[in-house]
Amino acid sequence: MRIINSIIFFLFLFTVNAQDNFVLVDNTEPLNKAIKENSLKVFSIKSDFKQHKVLSMLEETLVSEGNFLYKKEDQVKWQYTSPFEYTIVISNGKFQINNEGCISEFDMNSNEMFKQINNMIITAISGDFIDNKEFSVKFKENNNYYIAQLSPTEKTVAEMLSSINIYFTKEDLNVEKVKFVEPGDDYTLIIFKNRQQNIQIKDSEFQIN
């Protein structure tokens, strides 16, 4: 019985590894072109999301969820609805935050860190990272996904993040998952669901009153 259990366990491990088994994409030129063309077609995104903050050493995952809006060129709204209420809006060069009713606003140019975070978010969601000099890009693939693995070239960003892994579905090249990996292997995984693309989103959606 113990032997059978061991075999089942190893088969399970093999299956899990096989699912995650990504290999480097040799010829990246066609994929680069396809992703770039796809990102040019996207002018708005509306989606739900689930965020997993994984603290590896502590074996802990903090889960939160909410909804997400993006409108070209640079309007973004993250609205966390569970287990807390928190909204962050990036629009017209400003960061606005509603932290459980307490509203604050920051000029993006006044804070280099906000600027970099904004750049990372928009880069990751829109898939618009080709030709972006702030990241070096490596592509990997498995049966279901292409991964663009972005490594920051800026030292200040590299101190916070070792890579941003953007998961594109092979089916339609849409971004389904984004993984922000920190030095030390903790990471934040954001999974998008119920994605709607190129729908009309009013500018007023990007205002916190």
Added chain:
Amino acid sequence: MLILFILPSCSSGYLKDFAKFENSKFIEPIIFGDNFEKTTYKTNLTVMGNNLSGILLIKKTSEEEFRFVFVSEIGLKYFDLGIKNSNVKQEYTTHYLMPALNRGETKDILFNDFSKLTIQYLSKSKPIIYKQTTTENIAIKYNEPDNESVYFLDDNNSNIERILWKNNITGKSQIILSHYHTSIPQQIEISNKKYGLNMDMKEIIND
């Protein structure tokens, strides 16, 4: 029947209306007691004029160690601090501290405040118990080499509702604890006026 003795007053400035109280059967309450494993708080931290918000995870990683990890709502980690008990004194470990927070006395104040919440790790020497002469509320004083801490209990003398501590280097802090669920306070407010540090914590109750 408990045998109670109230002795003449002998106290610090925190304990003006209190007198020493000897009761061999009195058991000091602890925060995050034996059955505690972990919890999370929605937290706002103001320090040196900066406002940071996010989730504070408090986890007991072993019988000897607590970890305090603060991450922003979007997943950016601010700090990861460990407090470990040893036979001699508490050991503080900085697993991670965002460079912007690694200035002045911030880290020391945070360690001091968090260590007060892990009361069971305080000095092995016996604490001194006081009783308020007017209300009969109990206060517990711990004398450590660099710190003086006083824990004030609520009207039922069952939970800790306020902690005052002072230290020559990091000034003094007040910690208010309320809305207890078993040994876990659902709200905690920490303030250190000297360094302008304030921390408001509300426990996140998952549905």
